[in-house]
Amino acid sequence: MRKIPEIGTYVIAFLIILVLIFLLPRMMPGDPLTAICGEEVLVEMTPELRTELLHRFALDEPLWSQFFVYLTGIMHGDFGYSYYYNAPVLDIILEALPWTLLLVGSSLLLSTVLSIIMGIESGWRRGKISDKSLLTTTMILNGFPNFFIGIILLLVFAVYLGCLPLQGAKTPSSGLSGIDSMLDIAQHLVLPLIALTLAQIPGSYLLMRNTMLTTLKEPFVRTAKAKGLSKVAVRYKHAGRNAMLPIVTTTGVRVGIIFTGALFIEIIFSYPGVGLLTYNALFMRDYPILQGVFFIVAVFVILANFVVDLLYRKIDPRIGDANTEYAQ
C-alpha cells in the first residue's frame, strides 16, 4: 500500500533537470563560456572578464567542482546573468512569471471546468445529435496546433472585429488604477486565454466523456435513477463526480502541457510572460535566460504533479491501492 506519494520520483525528476542544465552547455562543442553566458557576452568580452568568468563558473577545475559551484549558485537563487538584458536572470524571469502564471492558471481552471461540463453533458446524451456534433467539433479542434488557433484568433480579431486588444498584457503608460486597471488586464487576457483554453479542451473533454460513458453503466447510477433523483442530481452528483477522477489525476500533466502551450500563445499575442522571454532569448542566443526559464517552469510542473499526487490520494482512497498494481 502506498498511501503517500513517492517523493523519490519527484526528487529524481528534479535531479535530472539540474544535471541537464549543468551538462548541456558544457558538453557543446565550442567555447563553454559562450554556451553558459549567451552570445551577447562576446560583445563586452575582455581578457579580464574572461578570467573572472572562468573562475566564477570554475571552468578551469574538474567537472565535479564545477557542479558544486553551480549547485551552490542555484541554492542562493543565482541563475546566472543575462548580458543581453544586463541584469540577473532571476530578476528578469520574476518580472515575466506572474503574467504566465495568470494565463496558465486561468486557462487551467477554465479548460477543466468547461471540459468537465461538456464531457458530462455529452456522455449523458450519448449518440444524440448534440453529443455527436460536440464530439466531432472537438476532434477537429484536436488537430489544430495551439499556435495556429492563436494565429486564427489574432487574424479574426485584427482584421475583422478589432474590439479586443491584440498585444501585450496591459495598456502601456495608461495611468489606470484600481478597477480600471484590472479590467484593462482582463481585456488583454481574453484572446490568449481563449486560444490556450481551446487548445486544451479536446484532450480533457474526450477523457471526461469516455469516463462518463463507463460510469453511467455502473450499478450505483441505476440505483440513483431508481431512487427517483432528479436527472441533474444523477448526472452531476452521482455519475459526474465519480467520472471526474481521471481529470483530477491528470492535472499535473496538463499543467505541463498548458505551460508549454503558453510559450507559443504568448509569442503570438506578444504577452510579456516567460514564453515571449524564451522566444527573444532563442533569437538572441541568450542561454542564461533559456536555462533559467527551463528550470523554473520544470520545477513548477514537478511541484504541480506532486501536489496533485498528494490531493488525489485524499479524494479517492482507492488510488493508493490501484498504484501498487505495478509496484509489485
Added chain:
Amino acid sequence: MLTPNMHNNYWRELTRNNFGKLGLVLLCLVLVIAIFAPFLARYDPGEPSHSILMPPSLAHWLGTNDIGQDIWSRLLCGAKNTLLVALGVGVFTTILSTVIGASAALVGGLYDKILMRVIDALIVIPAFIVIILVAAYVLPNVWTLIFLISILTWQGGARLVRAQTLSLKERMSVYAARTFGANKLYLVIRHIIPDLNPILFAVFIHSATRGVFMEAGLAFLGIADISTVSWGLMMHHALRFYYLDVWKWWLIPTGLALSATIMALVFIGHAFETAMDPRLREMEQEEWQC
C-alpha cells in the same frame, strides 16, 4: 485498459469508424502530395526570385513569400518533411518504448524497479520544454530532430508496453507453451510480440502525432534547419507579415495543411483506440454504425 485480442480484425474496425475512414483518407492525401510534390511543384521551393510578396496569380498559385519563393511549391514540399518526421519519430519512439518497456516486464527485479522510477520521473518533466532547450543548443537538422524527440518522449509508450507485456505473460497460451517446454526466446517471439502489435501501433500513431506537432512547434519558434522546407518554419516567417494581406495565402493554407495532417493522425489514433477498447467499441458501434 486497452485489451488487444488477436481475434479482432483491427483494420476492419479502423475502416468502419467514421473518424478512422476520414483520417485514412486525409493521410493518404498528404502522402500522395509528399510523393508527387516534385512533379506538382512548379518552381524549386528553395529558389528565391525578384517578385516578392506577390498575391496569388496564374504563375504563382499562392503568391510568393518575402524572398520571392513560390508558396504553393513550398507547401507541397513541406508535406515530405512533415511525413518524414512523423514516420521517423513514430518508428524510433516505438522501438525505444518496446525495447525498454518489454525488457522491464520480462527481466523484472531491480532492473524493472529502476527503469520504472526513471520513467515516473521523466513523465513528470515537461518534455517539450526540455526539447526546446536542447534544440536551442544543438540546432538540429531533420534527422537529429527525429532522434532528439524520440529519445526524450519514449517514456509514456514504454509504460504502456510494459503493462501489456506483464498481462500477456500471464496468458493461458503462454502458460501452455511453457508447459510444453518452450524457452524464453521462443515465448517472446511467438507469443508476446505478435500480441503486442496492436499496442505498438497505438504507440506509433501517438508518437507520430507528437512528432509532427513538436517539429512544427520548434520550427515555429525558429528552431529549425533553414534549408529544410517545413510548414512550421513557413508559419514562423509568415507571422511577421500578418498585418499584410499575405496571411490569406501564406499563413492560413500552411496552417491548414499542418492541421489536416495532425488531424489525420489524431483521427486514426482515436478510431484505433476505440477498436481496441471493448467497452468503447461496443458503445461506439451503436453510435456510428447507423
